[in-house]
Amino acid sequence: MPSPKTIAVAMSGGVDSSTVAAMLRAEGHNLIGLTMQLWNQRRLAGHEGMPEQVTGRCCSLDDVYDARRVAEHLGIPYYVVNHEERFERDVVRPFVAEYLSGRTPIPCSLCNNHLKFDQLLVIAQQIGADCVATGHYARVEYDDTCGKLSSKRWLLKRPADRSKDQTYFLFGLTQEQLSRTLFPLGEMTKPEVRELARKQGLALAEKPDSQEICFIPGGDYKRFIDAYLAESGEALPDTAGELVTTSGEVIGEHNGIHNFTVGQRKGLGVATGSPLYVIQISGAHKQVIVGSDDHLYSRTLRAHRVNLISVDDLREPMRVSVKIRHRHEPAPATLEKIAADEVLVTFDQPQRAITPGQAAVFYADDTVVGGAWIT
Amino acid sequence: MMRRIYLDNNATTPVLPEVFEAMRPYFGEHFGNASSIHHHGQETRAAVERARDSVASLLCCRSAEIIFTSGGTEADNLAIAGLTNAGDHVISSSIEHHAVLHACKHLEEIGCDVTYVPVDGRGLVDPDDVGRALRPNTTLISIMLANNETGVLQPVDAIGKIAAEADIYFHIDAVQAASKIPIDVARIGCDALSISGHKMHAPQGVGALYVRKGTRLQPLFYGGRHERSRRAGTENVPGIVALGKAAELAMQGFERGDDQKMCALRDRLQQGILAQIEDAGVNGDFAPRVPNTASIYFDHIEGESMVISLDLKGLAISTGAACSSGAIEPSHVLTAMGLRSDRARASIRLSLGKQNTEEDIDIALALVPETVARLRELSPVHKKQAVNS
Numbered sequence: 001m002p003s004p005k006t007i008a009v010a011m012s013g014g015v016d017s018s019t020v021a022a023m024l025r026a027e028g029h030n031l032i033g034l035t036m037q038l039w040n041q042r043r044l045a046g047h048e049g050m051p052e053q054v055t056g057r058c059c060s061l062d063d064v065y066d067a068r069r070v071a072e073h074l075g076i077p078y079y080v081v082n083h084e085e086r087f088e089r090d091v092v093r094p095f096v097a098e099y100l101s102g103r104t105p106i107p108c109s110l111c112n113n114h115l116k117f118d119q120l121l122v123i124a125q126q127i128g129a130d131c132v133a134t135g136h137y138a139r140v141e142y143d144d145t146c147g148k149l150s151s152k153r154w155l156l157k158r159p160a161d162r163s164k165d166q167t168y169f170l171f172g173l174t175q176e177q178l179s180r181t182l183f184p185l186g187e188m189t190k191p192e193v194r195e196l197a198r199k200q201g202l203a204l205a206e207k208p209d210s211q212e213i214c215f216i217p218g219g220d221y222k223r224f225i226d227a228y229l230a231e232s233g234e235a236l237p238d239t240a241g242e243l244v245t246t247s248g249e250v251i252g253e254h255n256g257i258h259n260f261t262v263g264q265r266k267g268l269g270v271a272t273g274s275p276l277y278v279i280q281i282s283g284a285h286k287q288v289i290v291g292s293d294d295h296l297y298s299r300t301l302r303a304h305r306v307n308l309i310s311v312d313d314l315r316e317p318m319r320v321s322v323k324i325r326h327r328h329e330p331a332p333a334t335l336e337k338i339a340a341d342e343v344l345v346t347f348d349q350p351q352r353a354i355t356p357g358q359a360a361v362f363y364a365d366d367t368v369v370g371g372a373w374i375t
Numbered sequence: 376m377m378r379r380i381y382l383d384n385n386a387t388t389p390v391l392p393e394v395f396e397a398m399r400p401y402f403g404e405h406f407g408n409a410s411s412i413h414h415h416g417q418e419t420r421a422a423v424e425r426a427r428d429s430v431a432s433l434l435c436c437r438s439a440e441i442i443f444t445s446g447g448t449e450a451d452n453l454a455i456a457g458l459t460n461a462g463d464h465v466i467s468s469s470i471e472h473h474a475v476l477h478a479c480k481h482l483e484e485i486g487c488d489v490t491y492v493p494v495d496g497r498g499l500v501d502p503d504d505v506g507r508a509l510r511p512n513t514t515l516i517s518i519m520l521a522n523n524e525t526g527v528l529q530p531v532d533a534i535g536k537i538a539a540e541a542d543i544y545f546h547i548d549a550v551q552a553a554s555k556i557p558i559d560v561a562r563i564g565c566d567a568l569s570i571s572g573h574k575m576h577a578p579q580g581v582g583a584l585y586v587r588k589g590t591r592l593q594p595l596f597y598g599g600r601h602e603r604s605r606r607a608g609t610e611n612v613p614g615i616v617a618l619g620k621a622a623e624l625a626m627q628g629f630e631r632g633d634d635q636k637m638c639a640l641r642d643r644l645q646q647g648i649l650a651q652i653e654d655a656g657v658n659g660d661f662a663p664r665v666p667n668t669a670s671i672y673f674d675h676i677e678g679e680s681m682v683i684s685l686d687l688k689g690l691a692i693s694t695g696a697a698c699s700s701g702a703i704e705p706s707h708v709l710t711a712m713g714l715r716s717d718r719a720r721a722s723i724r725l726s727l728g729k730q731n732t733e734e735d736i737d738i739a740l741a742l743v744p745e746t747v748a749r750l751r752e753l754s755p756v757h758k759k760q761a762v763n764s
Contacts, residue, residue, distance in 0.1 A: 032687070079683050085705075126680035126750055127687060 006030040007182065008124035009133045010116060011070065011078070013063030015207050016135030018070040019193050020184045022200040024133055025074045032129055033071040033078035035064055036115060038087040039215040047227035050217075066204050073202065083119050090114035092215060096225050099258040100237055102281035103357025106169070106326075107213055113172035121180055131180040137164035139186035139366075140178050143310075154178035156309050156368040161189040168326050171361045171371025172307050222259055241286030243270060246279055246295050254288045257281050263296055263353030281356075297350035303360045303372030304342045310369050314343065320362040320369050322347065324354055330363050343372055377689040380735045382644075384574075384728035385523050385551060385668060386693055390617065391576040391729060397620035398578070401613040409610045410599065419612045426619025433622040434568060434585050435559040442584045442602045443615050447550040447571030448474040449595070450584035453606065454546040454567040455479065455517055457592040461486035463514040468492050468500050468529075469711040471519055475548050476707075479517070488512075497662035498525045498712045502533035509537070515544045520568075521552035524708040524724055525659035526668025528552070535564035544590070550574055550582075554625035555634065555665040566590050572614060576729060577621040581614030624729075633729065638666030641727055644736045645669040651744040658709060658722060667727040670709070672718045675757035676750040681723050684746045690739055693724050 009021045011033045025031055044050045064080055071078030091110045098105035116134065124132045137159040143151045154175050158165050173181070185193055190209075197205035212219040229236050236256075243252040252270045254260065259267070264278040268290060277296055280289040301324070308314070314337040321330030322345050333347040345360055354374060361371035381389070401422065407415025409423045424438070431438040444450045451474040459465060459482060467479050469491045479489045492504040500518055516538050521528050531547055538545035546567040549558055554575035560568055567590070572581035586592050586605070598607030628634065649655055654674035673681070678694035685692055694706070709719040725739070751757040 032683075077687060079686075081679055081683075122753075123677075123680055123683075126677070126753055127683045 004029050005130045006032070006128055007131055007133050008032045008034050008120070008127070008129035009076075010120055010135070011035050011067040012135070013066035013070075013204070014135065014210060015197050015202070015204055016137075016185060016193060018067070018135075018202050018204060019197045019200070020133050020135045021070060021074055021076065022202060023184050023196065024182075025076060026200070031074070031076040032124075032127060033067065033074075033076050034120065034123065035067045035078075035080045036087075036120060037064070037080050037082045037084060038111070038115065039092070040084060041215075041217065044224070044227045044231060047230060050223060050227045066207070070202060070204070081120075081123055083115055086119060087111070087115055087215075092228070096228055098357050099221065099225060100239060100283075102239075102257040102260075102283035104261045104355045105357045106359055107215070108169045109172060109359055112169055117170075117173055117177045117181065121177060124180075131182055133182040133184055135185055136166045136170060136183050137161055137185055137190075138167045138170055138183045140181055140183055142179075151310060153310060153312070157186070158363070158366045158368075159183070159186045159188075164190050167363075167368050168323055168359065168361050168371075171309070171359060171368055173309065174307070175309075178309070225258060239286055241288070243268065244287050244289050246289060246291035251290070257283060257286055257288060260288050262355040296353050298354050299347050299350045301345045301347075301351075301354045301360060301374055302338070302342060303345065303374045304339075306337075306341055306343055306370060306372040308370035310364065310367050313337075318362075318364075318369065320364055323361045323363065324351060324374065325358050330361075335362050335369070342375075378738070379689045379691065380731075380738050381691045382725045382727060382731065382735070382739060383691045383693050384731075385526075385724065385726035387573045387579060388576045388728045389730055390578050391621070391624060393624060394577055394617045394620045398613040398617040401616050405612075409612060410601065419610075422616050423610050423612060426615045426622075429619035429622040429626075430570075430583050431585075433553065433558070433626055434570070435561055436585050437588060439603070440560075440585050440588055442586060442606050443610060443618070444582045444584055444606060445580055445611070446582040447472075447548070447569050447574070448582075450569035450571070450582045451475050451517075451546075451548050451550075452478045453584050453592070453595050454569060454586070455482065455515070456595060457605075458515050458544045458546065458567065458590070459487060460514075462512065464488045464490070464510045464512045466490045466492060466505055466508045466513060466516045466518075468494065468518050470494050470498065470500075470522055470524075470708045471517070472523055472548060472550065474550075475517055475519065494711055496713050498522060498527035498659040498708070499662050500529050500534070502530050502537060505534050506537045509541055509543075513541065513543055515546060517546040517548065519548040519551070520558070521549070521555065521665040521668075522659070522708060523551045524668075524706055525662075525670045525712075526551070526664040526726070527659040527662045528556070528664060531563050531565065538566075539564050551668075552665060554621065554628070555637075555667055557629055560585055560587070567592075572618040572621065575618075575621045575625060577617040578614055581611050581618050583618065628729070634666050637727055637729075637731075640731065640733070640736055641667055641669055641725075644725060644727075644739060645671065647736070647740040648743050651740075652747050655747075658712065658714065669725045670722055671725070672714070672722040673747045673751075674718065674721060675754045675760070676721050676747060678720055678723050680750055681746060684750065685742060688742055688746070690742050694720075694722060 007029050009031050011017045091107050095105045095107045121132055139157040141155045143155050158167050194205055216224045239256040242250045243254050244250050260278050262278055276290045279291045279295045317334050317336040320335045322333045323330040331347050333345050336344050338344045356374050358374050359371050360374050362369040405418045407419040409420040427438045427441045430441050455478040483489050490508040492500055494500055518529050544566045547565045549568050550571040553570040566587045568585040570583050573579040592605055594605055601607055658670040682694055706719050
């Protein structure tokens with residue numbers, strides 16, 4: 001058994017993070033349970049189109065209650081830390097801005113980069129914890145193997161349970177952050193986690209997984225954007241414009257670019273002989289460009305704001321597999337640096353619906369090479 | 376086992392042993408419903424009325440002017456809702472407890488206007504601001520006596536004169552003042568005043584509202600004719616007995632000069648901290664304060680980390696008000712005083728109770744500076760300033 005450490009456990013009130021706490025407690029570590037209060041779920045409740053009552057969501061009182069009960073059950077100190085201001089600034093505002101610019105954002109990655117593995121690590125250090133443990137499905141390893149191939153770097157790897165793989169959302173972690181992070185569920189499958197939760201007597205062992213974006217109960221992001229802007233006294237900018245085919249022909253109008261995402265088929269509001277898909281969204285011209293399914297395929301993508309994990313630089317083109325959205329099977333590609341903070345990915349086979357605003361995450365087998373934001 | 380020191384008595388206080396002994400028989404031995412006509416009811420009725428006499432003595436009013444409630448929040452709500460009607464104008468302040476602020480927000484929702492007067496940098500309401508806020512339809516002023524976060528005492532005597540001249544009701548939230556300083560409702564000239572048991576070494580779940588004789592008060596809820604038809608519901612006899620005992624102990628304490636002793640203890644804590652730590656100060660330093668409270672800022676730290684770090688070492692303090700999830704919200708009180716938001720976040724509240732000893736203060740004086748030093752070492756802002764100076 002490793003020597004006991006003081007570990008801050010990020011507790012969301014769900015099965016995964018609760019099981020992490022139970023596992024580390026059983027290993028004899030000194031634990032401090034922390035829940036980040038990120039968003040007031042009642043804040044937009046009752047706004048037009050938003051649910052009146054919100055329960056059972058991240059940061060809801062129910063989840064805090066569940067996390068507190070687990071901490072009490074395990075006999076560990078537990079605190080709720082408030083990061084609502086920072087979450088709004090670094091996650092919610094950019095999320096809204098991205099949609100209004102015609103991109104499709106991933107708030108979970110922003111939250112991981114700016115909140116969970118930044119603010120939480122800061123707090124952990126301030127309160128005397130050596131590291132932070134979370135319930136993410138991923139693995140962290142330090143590569144200090146002997147020999148020439150050793151990178152002497154902290155590595156982020158895909159977990160044993162591929163169906164729960166969360167490395168796509170974690171590509172932004174720095175070496176410093178990885179060095180102080182534990183993912184105890186990396187070697188386990190979800191059924192094993194639930195089984196362990198039952199064995200540890202955790203009352204929430206059967207609690208369903210959360211799926212949607214934590215601050216958007218019901219998952220209707222369009223209504224959320226409306227309600228959010230209305231609440232902050234801002235009018236929804238007019239992003240309505242033309243519906244244009246790939247050959248430049250205007251075939252109709254749309255009610256705002258934020259209502260569309262690349263690859264979308266339904267809700268275009270035009271009837272044509274063959275199925276039409278959103279191929280591209282032009283924020284500058286407020287145009288939604290539509291075309292047939294073939295137009296959705298592309299062999300290349302550019303991405304910026306690069307974070308590298310397993311290597312310190314891309315000195316020459318590298319063979320990798322690239323994942324372009326959460327539910328995408330990584331596809332073989334060549335990765336090369338084309339500017340100081342920009343990369344070009346050339347896939348072996350064209351990929352469907354490469355979407356600006358999403359992340360491209362690069363893998364070498366199980367290891368995350370790095371990632372960047374698709375432009 | 377870690378020794379735990381409790382310096383968060385503005386959140387709640389431990390029930391004193393004498394108080395617990397006084398209430399204990401009313402759980403089993405004397406269990407009657409105070410409204411019953413038989414022996415058991417007579418026993419508890421007498422106990423409730425004795426407690427009423429004690430609370431009335433503490434506030435220098437008549438016993439018939441005391442209504443027992445479930446706590447400070449109910450007392451505040453009863454006064455605010457009970458003394459107003461739709462269409463009225465109400466004056467309160469920006470630093471009130473949520474029990475008053477949110478009750479006033481509710482008034483706004485049902486068709487009242489509320490003016491929230493500001494406070495100055497010392498945390499004090501200016502009585503002239505209250506006077507200037509008066510309108511022809513103003514019916515109620517509700518201003519606290521001692522602020523829960525800073526302990527600052529508001530000029531209620533001057534405000535009482537303004538209310539009397541305008542012939543309108545004056546309610547005081549005295550939850551954080553009762554038992555800490557002597558209160559005389561007749562001298563202040565207020566019409567209603569709230570107190571809470573658990574802030575003065577009685578248990579949680581009991582409080583009282585003084586309402587001046589002859590004041591028309593609408594009840595919050597309907598039921599039996601308890602508390603002279605002003606507060607329906609079977610009396611919480613053990614709680615009420617405890618509140619009465621706590622009131623007696625408070626009065627004995629004033630006679631012995633306990634408040635001065637507590638003030639000396641608080642000042643030693645406050646000065647000891649300031650002597651050891653640079654770039655720190657007391658919020659509300661230049662205003663009169665209750666003797667038990669010190670709100671102190673330490674530049675370049677997060678109060679949140681401070682509270683957690685100290686709790687892990689056995690010292691219980693707070694940053695101010697906590698919300699329902701237990702997360703820490705930015706303090707509306709410190710912000711209203713014009714404190715920079717980083718200083719508001721860098722503030723902690725130390726509040727003493729009758730149980731605290733010199734030794735508790737010694738331990739706090741060791742733990743607080745050590746923790747501030749460690750947190751500042753981790754603060755990038757602090758390092759930068761240290762290099763520059």
